[in-house]
Amino acid sequence: MTSKNTVLVTGAGVDKTPRIDFPLAAELLPAISNYLNNTEEGRKIDALLRSKISGLRFRFDRLINDAIADITQREPAQLRGTIQRIQDVVNLLPNDDKNRIQKKQGQLIVRLFNQLQQIAEANYIDDETRELIDDVFGDRVAEFDLDDHVVDIRKLSVSDTFKSILRYTLRQGLDSVSSRIAYTLVGDLLDIEQLLVEKFLGFYNNKLSDIKNYVYIAWCFWAFLLDHDQQVYQKVEKLPFYNDIPQDWKGITLNYTSFLASRLGTENTIYFHGGLSTYVRMDNRELLIFDNFEHTSPYELLESQICSNWVFDENNPINSRCLIPSLVPPLRLKPILSKKYIDLWYKAGQWLQEAEHVVMVGYSLNTADEHFNDLLRSLRKKIIVIGPDVLSESYMARVESVWGVSSKQFTPKKLQEKEAFQHRGITLIKAFAHEVNLSELS
Template structure:
């Protein structure tokens, strides 16, 4: 069994019939859950966290206020995302297209102000000529305008706020989703608030507890819904996996362990555990597949949380065992050192590795490095964008193989690219036969 290793990313849980959202749309789904079927979860968390001021809707105003402080390249990335979306809009979406054009125009004006403020070579030369002695003291910045201190007009703010609120509503709006993918990314929010545990900020800690347990509750409820829908039937993708595998997942859902049992490593933690932050104990949640999130928070979590004391050392915090997506992984519990060590050992010992639904994001650099440091395995990578220019450039950073070194091949009838021991197969998880892939 040890010669075959399966690695799963978020794309697998996007399979039809499972339909979990990706991280960049999670916040909208969590918000709708808390406003609807998860209202009792919101009530339980606010009772547990007296004085909590945080809400996902109020977060929009803060996100908009920070727009002017973003670097030009970040603003341009937002523009490119919206441009890509409106370019691929189907017929009948003229209003959404116009909405996208408006957003692009506003951001381009902001970016042009930032670019024009840079100190050009000619201006710098003139400063040095006029003030030859103390020019270095005068030139203390590469800009003549502090873009970070600019205040956006009400027009700009209102357009952005209304667009983002559409993204948190139940309506499908491609431009709002593209903008929210960056400005309202729940993973970025978790990273920002998790730092409160390190710099002793009680408000950030309280916000992290609320956000992380809200996310946990939504995922548990969604997981239960999927399992109920497929009761008595094979679960899409997971139900077809061969049993003689070891597997590492970067997802939180219990679907993999339900199928393969102990032959699994949950690299980013999972829904079935929680962590007490002062002792770093990793504690199990019994019967996670039948768990009612609001009841569990009220009866188990709330008695173990105390955020009232002014002295942080007297407070008690327990958080879901969901490892925040930081490039530098925080050690929530010593158990994760053991799990990451086991994952590295499994990668090192595997002769054939199949990676499905994982896009090698920069936030997962810790895991990427494990794959990078064990280059002797045969590796198949299955993801829809596997043969795109962007993905090939990512592969060059991971495996050091230039795009020009890949040759076109077919693998089990699918178009693919191959260089040395790496094959890139551009299909979804639902389209691939894992058993055949390990045999190919």
């Protein structure tokens, strides 16, 4: 692609590239837990944060009890999704002695969740039952406080047997990555993005315990990302994918890592969800930059520039002075951490509108990023989308939601020996980020 007016959009899939190997969203909690418990830097950071945030009670392993308590509140569709993801892992495990117990563990989890899902399905008041209620009571139906269920299973609890199996499996997933079954279940039931959303609300309702929890979780998240970011540079001389991006392109990234800016420069890169080198003072929404960021460890940055500046007002939380990473929580309605984000998001929209070509790599079109998806909806130009699952039924549904183009309208073809779909200006290429030569796209 020879045009100098090309904008590249990168999502989480890009940082999953071999030799970069950042975990995807569903893998983050086990990875962060392992970092805090099993690395020297992580243990120092955990101790530092706990010493500076008085009264902090949060621990990642306590999320297990919350997940078990909430299991009966999951909708049948959510339960079916869990069943399918675990079954997929079971199907991929080899039939050998080494994986025999793990395979049986997966079969056990699938069986238990199947039974729970069947109970949830059977508990719904179906259309036929509602018609009978209407026929029997006629105009008096309005007097009834009709529910969607026969029994409110949200007030019930799963058995001690189910709890014990879940607790064991989830702890196994947080403590180690050796069990793919446990790892998958943790990713399904313990969601750090949802956790950040829940705790971030403390800044709006002045709940100091949630504010403290958010500060701790967000800085643990930031420290893990920065540590991994720095390790990549130490281990990899030539960054896969990033090193092959044409340097006359502009880039918008939905990731937090520093790799895109290191290739294109800060002037030609927009961090749509914030980056690792900046933080926000929440009482005045000032966006600040770390001093000597590139050559300092996460622990040293926290100790020297962050923790000493916190003030938590126990009597009036609104007067607290909280410094948090400038990582925008994955809410569909994006909170404004700083006015500078309004400027950045507007600038991103301008870049996309002015571009001749837009190349998207590793971006899922997730509904949590609806604000960015809205910028894409208005585009009527050449768009190339690259990812390993872009031709799947679920991804095509998101393509239709964003651009109004159904899978039936696309024509199959081959591009750089990869499967592809094309319709007018939109091209979807089934490939991992490092498998496509960006400069030869046309």
